[in-house]
Amino acid sequence: xxxxxxxxxxxxxxxxxxxxxxxxxxxxxxxxxxxTGKGDTLALLLSVVGLAIYSLYQDSSWFGVVQxxxxxxxxxxxxxxxxxxxxxxxxxxxxxxxxPWTKDGKVIIDKTENGGTK
Amino acid sequence: MERFFLGIxxxxxxLIFLCLYRAVWGPTVFxxxxxxxxxxxxxxxxxxxxxxxxxRIDMFVDLALVYSILNFIGTLIISKYFIKKGSHIH
Numbered sequence: 001x002x003x004x005x006x007x008x009x010x011x012x013x014x015x016x017x018x019x020x021x022x023x024x025x026x027x028x029x030x031x032x033x034x035x036t037g038k039g040d041t042l043a044l045l046l047s048v049v050g051l052a053i054y055s056l057y058q059d060s061s062w063f064g065v066v067q068x069x070x071x072x073x074x075x076x077x078x079x080x081x082x083x084x085x086x087x088x089x090x091x092x093x094x095x096x097x098x099x100p101w102t103k104d105g106k107v108i109i110d111k112t113e114n115g116g117t118k
Numbered sequence: 119m120e121r122f123f124l125g126i127x128x129x130x131x132x133l134i135f136l137c138l139y140r141a142v143w144g145p146t147v148f149x150x151x152x153x154x155x156x157x158x159x160x161x162x163x164x165x166x167x168x169x170x171x172x173x174r175i176d177m178f179v180d181l182a183l184v185y186s187i188l189n190f191i192g193t194l195i196i197s198k199y200f201i202k203k204g205s206h207i208h
Contacts, residue, residue: 006122013129016160020133023140023156029148032140036152040159047163054119055175063176070179071166074186078159081190085155085197092197093148 001057008050015043028101029093037086041079048075120171127167130160151196158189 019039026032052068059067099107134157141153162182169178 002119009122009126012163013126016130016133016163019156020136023152024136029146029152032149033152036156040156044159044163048166051166051170054170067175067179070183074162074166074179074183077183078162078186078190081186082159085190085193088194089148089151089197092201093146095201098146098148 001053005050005054005057008046008053012043012045012047012050015039015046019043029098030090030100033086033090033093037082041082044078044082045075048072123167123170127164127171130164130167134160134164147200148197151193151200155189155193158185158192162186162189 016039019036022035022039023032026035048071052071055064055068055071058064102108137153137156137160141150141157144150144153162185165178165182165185166175169175169182172178
């Protein structure tokens with residue numbers, strides 16, 4: 001049981017690390033959002049599931065079961081909330097005129113013609 | 119096992135400090151918002167780990183749940199606010 005917790009927590013920490021590296025090194029806002037929006041969600045899920053398993057192992061009375069159900073509910077909530085927040089933020093960035101990065105520096109979305117906004 | 123949790127917590131703290139670079143000096147406002155949200159997610163895990171270290175998991179799980187809800191609502195409200203204002207303030 002403990003080895004499962006260790007593996008899950010280390011996987012979560014690795015994903016947090018990967019998301020942070022992407023967040024620091026990617027060239028523009030949208031790619032950074034891509035790195036954090038995915039890495040974040042899966043890392044939280046893995047860490048919380050590992051901790052819920054540890055909570056069950058440590059105390060298998062109803063008290064431990066309730067704690068691990070609460071932990072799983074954090075993961076379920078965050079799995080709904082994090083893509084919603086990322087989507088809202090991305091749309092807000094797009095509508096207020098942040099342009100995507102391209103390799104040759106050319107703008108691929110012309111905001112003046114068809115506008116991006118409604 | 120507490121020692122292992124402490125190691126994971128220290129690793130998360132290091133990642134939080136790395137993340138604060140973008141949250142403070144990010145080129146646009148939205149980078150700062152993402153940075154704040156990312157720090158908040160790591161803090162949620164950090165709170166649960168604190169609960170296991172201090173053996174008060176019943177209290178700290180509730181704190182972590184409320185913290186994640188507040189993090190979500192904060193990101194959502196700030197993004198709705200900046201739709202109107204635009205990202206011209208760098």
